[in-house]
Amino acid sequence: MPFPANDIKSFVKAGYPVLYLVSWEEERVENKLRVIGKELYGDSFKFYTWSCTDGLVTYEEGGVEETRDVCRALDRVISINEEAFFLFKDLSFFINEPQTIRRLKDIQRTQRGASKTLFVLSSSLNLPGELENLVPVVDIDLPDADEIGDVFDSVVNQYVKEDVFSSITPEFRERCIRALLGLGTAEIELALKRVLIGIEELDEDRVIELLLEEKAQFIRKSGTLEFVRMRISLDSIGGLDNLKEWLKIRSLAFSPDAKEFGLDVPKGVLIMGISGCGKSLCAKAIATVWGLPLLRLDLNQVYSGSFGTPEEAFRKAIKTVEAVAPCVLWIDEIEAGITRSGEKTGDSPTSRIFGYFLTWMQEKDKMVFIAATANQIDLLPPELLRKGRFDEIFFVSLPSREERKEIFRIHLAKRGKNPDLFDLDSLAKNTEGLSGAEIEQAVVSALFESFSKQKELDDRDLIIAASTIVPLSTTMREEISKLERWAANRAVRASK
Numbered sequence: 001m002p003f004p005a006n007d008i009k010s011f012v013k014a015g016y017p018v019l020y021l022v023s024w025e026e027e028r029v030e031n032k033l034r035v036i037g038k039e040l041y042g043d044s045f046k047f048y049t050w051s052c053t054d055g056l057v058t059y060e061e062g063g064v065e066e067t068r069d070v071c072r073a074l075d076r077v078i079s080i081n082e083e084a085f086f087l088f089k090d091l092s093f094f095i096n097e098p099q100t101i102r103r104l105k106d107i108q109r110t111q112r113g114a115s116k117t118l119f120v121l122s123s124s125l126n127l128p129g130e131l132e133n134l135v136p137v138v139d140i141d142l143p144d145a146d147e148i149g150d151v152f153d154s155v156v157n158q159y160v161k162e163d164v165f166s167s168i169t170p171e172f173r174e175r176c177i178r179a180l181l182g183l184g185t186a187e188i189e190l191a192l193k194r195v196l197i198g199i200e201e202l203d204e205d206r207v208i209e210l211l212l213e214e215k216a217q218f219i220r221k222s223g224t225l226e227f228v229r230m231r232i233s234l235d236s237i238g239g240l241d242n243l244k245e246w247l248k249i250r251s252l253a254f255s256p257d258a259k260e261f262g263l264d265v266p267k268g269v270l271i272m273g274i275s276g277c278g279k280s281l282c283a284k285a286i287a288t289v290w291g292l293p294l295l296r297l298d299l300n301q302v303y304s305g306s307f308g309t310p311e312e313a314f315r316k317a318i319k320t321v322e323a324v325a326p327c328v329l330w331i332d333e334i335e336a337g338i339t340r341s342g343e344k345t346g347d348s349p350t351s352r353i354f355g356y357f358l359t360w361m362q363e364k365d366k367m368v369f370i371a372a373t374a375n376q377i378d379l380l381p382p383e384l385l386r387k388g389r390f391d392e393i394f395f396v397s398l399p400s401r402e403e404r405k406e407i408f409r410i411h412l413a414k415r416g417k418n419p420d421l422f423d424l425d426s427l428a429k430n431t432e433g434l435s436g437a438e439i440e441q442a443v444v445s446a447l448f449e450s451f452s453k454q455k456e457l458d459d460r461d462l463i464i465a466a467s468t469i470v471p472l473s474t475t476m477r478e479e480i481s482k483l484e485r486w487a488a489n490r491a492v493r494a495s496k
């Protein structure tokens, strides 16, 4: 979505004295509002900002005396007689105080139609019930491709050397824009400057790589999301053929052709099952197979409170994800976010976020495919499992003998060993009950063993290593058979 300049203009024209803007991009909103104000009122228009440290300030005249106090500042809004915008940056911290509510109500009542607009800017929506019906809320999305294009052009025009500038093709510009989706304007500008300033020659792939790295860092800093760059091909997953086939059939489902053909955009899969059998691996592989960016949402961080209230952190994450769309959103161990120990259902942040999540999942029109994994099915509420929520629920079980063979093959090859030199049949036969992760562990420890003895790795090393592992399937027999029973008529087996 582009910046909602038209929405804002129409509220201003209709004479609404107070608007609430939700965005964490102060600079971008400020710049855009300046432009909107100029367009509406011409050069005589005044633009004030307010923060709790500087009070009311205009660019031309500096600070307005004694306006650090929020109530005084609001009084000034009433008494100033000019065509003006007032951008209040920190008002949301005071918005639940009775005096603030009263003043805002006064402004709303007395300033209707008076060529003045007060904007409350906040990264989260925190509007007291009393003001809800009086103050319209405008939700501001992250910059879309067009807006990123403008930033790109301006950085390139200002900072890139002549001969590099002339080698920039429209296709490369497009690639850069795509690489930057999901960031705020200030971050986009920083990333572009960091990568482009001073380059002597345009190595396109290198520039894209660096931009993606910058993006990964910015997204990580936001705390709840990770931009996962690791690519996992289906060849590095042993077995799970049903799931693989399902993914392959849908690999073009996000293309414009698919839409024209009448296909619904896939919504998501839930992959549940036994620990260490490849759930997270598959979630990662989806993005690779479909050629989409992958974002991982860490629900524990969402609830930690370190990144604002859980609601705020969650909404912010969703905004980023939507800006990156089409993409895959990987939510590992989704049950962790839904039912947390010590919390009963009701009006807790977890249940509120879960409700919001379900609605979002149902209604999202952006191409965001959800790859969720779960280990503990009894914690999953029925609403999540209802038909239509996910396109499919897959159950990942312990690997069969044939699958274990493949997993040995993959992990031996990954470590530079020729799998054909091993008796994979007998290895598979001797490792019944081991998960993929445990087979990998056996390969790794056998390698250590043979290396310490300064000899080549052989079947015996592998069998011995495997036999020392106490598989989860033994220690958790009860839980696993419960999972199997649950999955029997509710989920599709990931393996053939």
Ligand SMILES: Nc1ncnc2c1ncn2[C@@H]1O[C@H](COP(=O)(O)OP(=O)(O)OP(=O)(O)O)[C@@H](O)[C@H]1O
Pocket: 236, 237, 238, 239, 240, 274, 275, 276, 277, 278, 279, 280, 281, 282, 373, 375, 407, 410, 435, 436, 437, 438, 440
């Ligand atoms: N089918 C498989 N093929 C190849 N490797 C596998 C397979 N299953 C598991 N592995 C190996 O085990 C590691 C752990 O697997 P993964 O993280 O996908 O398990 P998980 O099902 O998500 O487990 P958990 O529930 O503990 O998170 C993988 O990184 C991979 O190296």
Ligand SMILES: [Mg+2]
Pocket: 279, 280, 281, 332, 373
């Ligand atoms: Mg996992």
